[in-house]
Amino acid sequence: MRKSLFPVLMCFTCAFFMNSLSAEAQSSDDGSILLSDYAYTPEDNLVGTIVIQGAEDASAEDFVLRGDNAGKFKIKKGNQLFIRGKYAKSAEKWVDLAIGTADGQLSADFRILKDQFHTNGVIAHRGAWKNTKVPQNSIASFEEAVKLGCEGSEFDVHLSADSVTILFHDRDKEGLVIEKTSYKDLSEERLSNGEVLPELVDFLKAAMNQNTTKMVLEIKPSAVSKERGIALTEMVVRQVREAKAQAWVDYISFGYDICQRLLELDPYANVAYLNGDKAPSEVAADKLFGLDYNQKVFREHPDWITEAKEQGLTLNVWTVNKAEDMDWFLEKEFDFITTDEPELLLEKVKK
Template identity: 50%
Template sequence: MVKFRLLTLNCLFTTCLGYLTATAQPILSLSNYTYSPGKTVIGTLRVTGTGSRFKLRGPNASLFSLDKANQLSIQPTAAKAPQPWYDLIIEGQTASGSVRDTFRIVKDEFIRNQVIAHRGAWKQSGTSENSITSLQNAIKLGCMGSEFDVHMSADSVLVVNHDAAIQGLAIEKTTAAELAKLKLSNGESFPTLEAYLTEGMKQTHTRLILEIKTSTMGKERSMALTERVVKLVHRMKAQAWVDYIAFDYDVCKKVKALNPDAKVAYLNGDKSPEQLAADQLYGLDYHFNVLRKNEAWINDAKQRKLTVNVWTVNDKESLAWFLERQVDFITTNEPELLLTMITNK
């Protein structure tokens, strides 16, 4: 059952001011943001602690209903309409104070074909990896997801790049203004996370697989990066599009602390499905060699209701091996090849 949670966190997620403040205030967290014509019951609003009955506000409030059990539904006519999403305001009063937030509830047209384009679809077209064009290419191909990497500049602006440095500049030691002067090999400007999400949210077919990179400057900065990433996704109402991945297990747990219903997968390959399930992660996302050596983890993860992703698989034989084992996702630099193999199965 899809559910809402009202959480009292150590840090307030202050989206209107654009920063985190260390006060104990309630925030709303949704476990799901999608509906379909055949699935008009979205889920249940739940409150941890003492809370009042919550109300729906805004111009789209009449398109939704909240029953006595706080179960949220969308009107069938609204679910069948061509509009790709609706913004919905939820507000209420709790023992900790008032709460009000806006969420984008999205028609579920997301593709489910296992293909995750690694850093976008860039190799066959010759464009820059992790560029807006590589994202657009992945969307045009019909990939289930497009993966990308996020760092934080010296002045705490979030940017998209795989390596910790670009064109000789250490991203974490360079201001956003200096980074903005750079051009990628395809002529594009160096992308910010906000620009990347804005582009990805123009469609409702390809999910955005956001890797939070481990800081080269220590754990504290990795945690600060994580907070800013989750805050920006929240402020932009991008939750329906974004899944999180990270090599740092503390980063994964930090995302879950900020948003317990976020879909978070672990990359490093050194933890069993049992450990991931105990920490309520969404799935494992391991290098292909790890899963080849620990093939039993694939079924073990499925039995524990974890998703299984594998990276970065590029040759036909390896792609076929993982397709045969019915992993949930395959991250690849060759999305065109993988799509063809799936079509011809």
């Protein structure tokens, strides 16, 4: 039987795409305009510090504000970006702003967000799906987490064979290996609520309609190669930037190389490590945001809880579904608890 050229062509195309993406991302590591933060509150109108990645010594005069909303902001000493007081107190949930260099060589668009995120530490695992009967890792499960008032909603991102970033937890869907199957084939069967298998770009757009629940974006390591996992990481960061979603997104991953690459691409991103095999001192030395370990790890290494706090790391734990376990981690004053039972955990934190 004559063999089809499709798998060969797909592999060649994916390899070419990943090499091109990696080269593009590598070249953009330096020379990009970044913000150290993207949000303000009515009480604190400091947004963040403007930097050129790789040239942090730029002065305030090097930057200009552009666009219809430029007059709502001002740059102060040390490249600090402020939203003007009356706009910080307005009803707007976000404001779009373009920032460029005075010589016109660099420019970037940002969505500056009014920070009204909940601070209850409740992270809905794959969204709020279990008690709402909606699919995991769906737009609907994120929306249910928002309705509940969760601080964050976690979801998983894979790369399909034709390099589409999609939301799904397992490595295979209905017997189809995600990394070896096209998005068209993966999405032929809709989710149980009729929703199409979400692409990341569509999910970001839908989740940015509010400013109370954060996206906790898990980048899945590749089973094919580490290079493919890095290519996924670079694509995810690019799509988050293009969507102007930085204020909404925190990152997590089981791949330490992925965590490190995230911080190379955006040194100000909140990045936490999932695998549970590194002590807090090592994670802190690499400037990660926090530990996000399975509850068994923290019970086996209770000293890591104290050490993490001393190192200035945040503490998240997964997946905590029993009431007595929730009580234990609440008593230990964890910053976040990831759960399939956000309703129960919310009841506890409100007491």
